[in-house]
Amino acid sequence: MAKYDKADLERRMKGAVESLRSDLGGLRTGRANTALLDPITVEVYGSKMPLNQVATVSAPEPRLLSVQVWDKSNIGPVEKAIRSAGLGLNPINDGNNIRLPIPDLTEDRRKELAKLVHSYAEKARVAIRNVRRDGIDALKADENKKEISEDERKRGETEVQKLTDDMIKEVDTVAAQKEQEILGK
Incomplete structure (x- = not known):
């Protein structure tokens, strides 16, 4: 003891x-919060890595998250990881960034x-x-x-x-x- x-x-x-x-x-409240994406891991370079180690996540607007992937070849895997995370988010890939509009609850x-x-x-x-x-x-x-x-x-x-x-x-x-x-x- x-x-x-x-x-x-x-x-x-x-x-x-x-x-x-x-x-x-990590709970979604209808407002953009970068912590929402913290639990997401991405399959890149043959291993799983936390999203924040392959991209910068920001909240430029109250209802929008922006994910800027550092290596453009990883945009596909990052988008796939966000879709499959079960957060109810629909990523929009504009070629350089991934935008995540936060839907109303x-x-x-x-x-x-x-x-x-x-x-x-x-x-x-x-x-x-x-x-x-x-x-x-x-x-x-x-x-x-x-x-x-x-x-x-x-x-x-x-x-x-x-x-x-x-x-x-x-x-x-x-x-x-x-x-x-x-x-x-």
Whole structure:
């Protein structure tokens, strides 16, 4: 059993929040967001590479993404990877660049995405609670080994709970912002 380390617990909880932000960044909200294309890998030069290693992705307009492929011979594979990514995007190849108009979201799709936001947020909350459990277990183990007193354990548990509450509040805030963005409120 690891010794209680508040900084490590905080780092792990913040990691769960950052993971949530990353997951939510990939959700399509009807507005152009370059993070939308982050998970796409392209088959080039005999291997799979992340899109951002073969092209520059930008959002020149609120409803348009532009993909500028560095090596013109890779335009076909990049276009194919975007089509097969299941993002509902229809690439337009103009010879030098690939333009991706972002279509409007249907009401049903907005509701689906809002549910997905909730499930991502719940995963983050569970991860944070697991870190809290590890911290409290470490405190109890330290007390059992007579390394800390009962009062120190209780103080530590209060500290861990406050950190947990703060992180869960942050998860709720991030999720609420994304939900508003999706539902267009």
